[in-house]
Amino acid sequence: MDTASHDGPAGLAATEERTDDPWYAIWTRSRHEQVVRDQLERKQVEVFLPTITRWSRWKDRRKKIAWPLFPGYCFARFDAEHRRGILRCTGVVSIVSFDGEPAAIAAHEINGIRRLVDTDLLYDPCPLIREGMMVEVVHGPLRGVVGRLVRKGTHARLVLSVDLIGQAVSVEVDAADVKAY
Numbered sequence: 001m002d003t004a005s006h007d008g009p010a011g012l013a014a015t016e017e018r019t020d021d022p023w024y025a026i027w028t029r030s031r032h033e034q035v036v037r038d039q040l041e042r043k044q045v046e047v048f049l050p051t052i053t054r055w056s057r058w059k060d061r062r063k064k065i066a067w068p069l070f071p072g073y074c075f076a077r078f079d080a081e082h083r084r085g086i087l088r089c090t091g092v093v094s095i096v097s098f099d100g101e102p103a104a105i106a107a108h109e110i111n112g113i114r115r116l117v118d119t120d121l122l123y124d125p126c127p128l129i130r131e132g133m134m135v136e137v138v139h140g141p142l143r144g145v146v147g148r149l150v151r152k153g154t155h156a157r158l159v160l161s162v163d164l165i166g167q168a169v170s171v172e173v174d175a176a177d178v179k180a181y
Helices: 033-042 080-087 107-117
Strands: 023-028 044-048 051-055 062-068 073-077 092-095 134-137 146-151 155-162 167-174 176-181
Touching: 023 033, 033 044, 033 073, 044 107, 080 092, 134 155
Parallel strands: none
Antiparallel strands: 023 073, 023 092, 044 073, 051 062, 134 146, 134 176, 146 155, 155 167
C-alpha cells in the first residue's frame, strides 16, 4: 500500500511545527485533495493526506495511482484563528464545523491512521457502522435486505424484524457486505 501521506517535514520545519494546535478535517472539491495538500504545505501548514494504492485503467495501459483513503478530505493542524488562509486555497469547500466553529479531531484518531499508513499492513477504507444502526446488505444472497446490526466483527449479526407483531430473526452476514442504510 502506498503511504504517500506527505506530512511532517514536507509541511513544516521541525522548529515551526505547532503540535499544540488541533487537527481539523478539510472538505475538498472532488479530486482536489492533493491540490489542497500541496497548497497547505506551501503555506507551512502541517497537513496529512493518507492514501491507498489502486490500479487505474486507461484504454491503453494500467497504472498504480495513490488515491485518498478518505475521498473529499485531507487533514491539517492549525490555529482556528487563522482559518481564513485555509479557506482561500483552491479546492477547499470548507473546514468541517459544528455550530459555525471548526470541529477539532482527537489527536489519537489522526495518530492511529498515521501509524497504520506507515506500516506494510494491507488496509482498505470502510464505512463507519456502529452496533444498533440500520444497515443494508449490498452483496450476496441477501442483497437489498435492510436490518439492524447487533454485533460487528469478522461477521455481523443482522436482525430482520416484523415490528407490527414484535418478532425478529437474526442471521450472520459478512461485515464487508453491509452498508449504513
